[in-house]
Amino acid sequence: MLTKPHLQLNRATDITSELLQKMNITCLILDVDNTLCLKKGKIILDGVKAWIEKMQKAGIKLIILSNAKKNRMDGIAKGFGLPFVALGLKPLTLGYKRAAKRMGENIKNCAIVGDQLLTDILGGNLAGCKTILVCPVELETSFGFKIKRGIERKLLKKYNMKFDF
Numbered sequence: 584m585l586t587k588p589h590l591q592l593n594r595a596t597d598i599t600s601e602l603l604q605k606m607n608i609t610c611l612i613l614d615v616d617n618t619l620c621l622k623k624g625k626i627i628l629d630g631v632k633a634w635i636e637k638m639q640k641a642g643i644k645l646i647i648l649s650n651a652k653k654n655r656m657d658g659i660a661k662g663f664g665l666p667f668v669a670l671g672l673k674p675l676t677l678g679y680k681r682a683a684k685r686m687g688e689n690i691k692n693c694a695i696v697g698d699q700l701l702t703d704i705l706g707g708n709l710a711g712c713k714t715i716l717v718c719p720v721e722l723e724t725s726f727g728f729k730i731k732r733g734i735e736r737k738l739l740k741k742y743n744m745k746f747d748f
């Protein structure tokens with residue numbers, strides 16, 4: 584089940600260093616849109632900055648992986664003070680591997696944190712890292728996204744999981 588996440592949480596900020604320790608995770612590869620922020624990075628979700636600081640203090644490495652272009656990611660990543668890999672082409676595995684290498688980590692000790700089964704989670708499982716699904720904060724309105732979210736709902740049901748809205 585390549586689209587099944589290892590773990591599902593409501594928000595990225597629900598991730599604790601204790602939980603990561605138990606899962607042998609030392610590095611988080613973070614999706615941005617609907618995971619850390621909204622409106623293409625204009626709105627940062629509550630508590631995200633404090634959570635990033637807490638993770639870093641606990642020795643967890645963090646890097647952003649996005650399919651967005653470098654121009655857009657530059658500003659967003661700077662706002663978080665985090666390194667990033669742009670044009671990640673998720674669900675291809677290249678970006679995940681690049682992110683792990685950049686942080687000097689074995690991919691097995693990394694976890695992707697993202698809101699989409701068909702990109703974030705599928706790619707993470709293919710790349711061989713742990714996968715943590717978070718609930719999208721806001722549902723997209725585009726036709727393409729409606730189809731994607733419909734497929735995700737069916738898959739989640741199969742895994743006895745669901746998005747809470």
Ligand SMILES: [Mg+2]
Pocket residue numbers: 614615616617618697698699
């Ligand atoms: Mg996303």
